Amino acid sequence: MAETRPPLDPLVAPVAPPRAVAERVRAAVAQTPASRATVGRRLALALVAAPSAILLGLLGSCLVFRGRPLFRVDLWLLPEVAFAGRLLVLVLLAGTATALALIPGRRGLGVRVSLLLIAALAVAPLYTFLTMFEPIGTAVGDAAARALHPLGLPCALVAFAVGMLALTAFGLALRRAVPSAPVNRAAALGAAAGGWSGVALFLQCPAKNTLHLLVGHSLPVAAFALLGAIVLPRLLRP
């Protein structure tokens, strides 16, 4: 049903700004360069950012932690359908959060604030459930996992690197483009970046240990929503 417009207050009529103000505005506008980055270009940057961040983060981890493989050691031994299904759900989770945070919506002011809140709050618990509930693995992966840090601190660093790359790209994609609800939008962007860092860890780390998964994988994913909400709003506001 269409929303009804409330009756306007008859006492109020729009008033034109004084001529001096108009001149000041014209002079200021003439001296200020405007961004040429269209919405389409910005969204394209964000779309490229997620897979690039994963690839760069994983490659970087191989260089920093010598001996750490690019992908999990048992990648080719894993049950294909189960692995592909789990990966697809994780990608969908991160992708949905990214879409909700980035798309401008029909009013050009982003999606409804309740959807942004859901995106910001749901990614970490869903990621934790999807990775900890009947984790996928093989004997080869389990053997490799025994050599990993029990708390998964290197994994947390990899997640931080991937998430920061994605978050930076998302922030640049929406730079000065969010006049409404910037904190909610920033939290959703952070959650999306966290979701992509979780995908990277799922591709690289064979660990099934609960403590490792919680501290090394889920905690960074959750932290990114908070980080986004704290760091990004200033960048997003016009």
Place this chain on the structure above:
Amino acid sequence: MDADQVMRRYAGGEDAAFDELYAALSPRLYSFCVRLAGRNGDADDLFQDAFLKLHRSRATYVSGASVLHWAFAIVRSTHLDRLRKRARRPETLIASTDDVLEAIFEGSGSPESELQAEALARIVEQELQRMSERNRSAYILLKIEGLTAGEAAAVLGITGDAVKQRAFRAYEALRAALARAGFQQVSRG
């Protein structure tokens, strides 16, 4: 020409569309600034800052969206930025918005009715400045600018229910202020 179409041209890089855009948007935006910021000097600065931001981020305007609602959101965001900057300095009550009120009531009827309307508007204006920014912005968008609850919610970045609640609180405060000043509510029908 339709403001949305003008904005589309301006967002596409057509600098010459600025004058048309300014003419189309400035009365509504300036009035919004006056009601948000209260004092005339503040409203002028807010208007200038907001228009500059609108210009700077013009490429982020989404074709097909209402430019007025987008501009309202920019004004409100700019207003909140300015409030944050001087958060440690408590806002004083408005001095006056005389010029604006005079412009509104110039030649609007008999001298007596003009006086009464001006007194009424002054109380509304002062009470608006006295209430919280949240309630004030919701009331202005819903009752003065005529946005729907959904549109106001998008501009303010809150839910539609929250907009209605805040506007209702503002309305109640205004009603109480007018009653204190001796204005009676006239029931219609």
